[in-house]
Amino acid sequence: QVQLVESGGGLVQAGGSLRLSCAASGRTFSSSAMGWFRQAPGKEREFVARISSNSVTTYYADSVKGRFTISRDNAKNMVYLQMNSLKPEDTAVYYCAADGAFYSISYSSPRRYTYWGQGTQVTVSS
Secondary structure (H helix, E strand, C coil): CCCEEEEEEEEEEEECCCEEEEEEEECCCCHHEEEEEEEEECCCCEEEEEECCCCCCCECCCCCCCCEEEEECCCCCEEEECCCCHHHHCCEEEEEEEEEECCCCCCCCHHHEEECCCCEEEECCC
């Protein structure tokens, strides 16, 4: 089992940066791929980024590619999302999640992820 706690959200002006952190506990963290998702009011939860257990492979949604960077530190049980050049449309609650390794489900689907944090609010003002 993995427990996840996000932090680092807040209010920022367009063009600014934020770094989200996700603290994980549990024996299986270092062997689990991890993802970041976001959900804006009235919208479905959407994929943002994913990182493999050994940090070799990363994936990004087209909407954040080139602006966001996902990373992890297995020694510290941490996952990060560096967000640069933020836009008002990035406003959402951001969640980190642990990949449940359901290989028949796309890595970009929330259904693939077994454990979720409580989320952290990111608001980008124009």
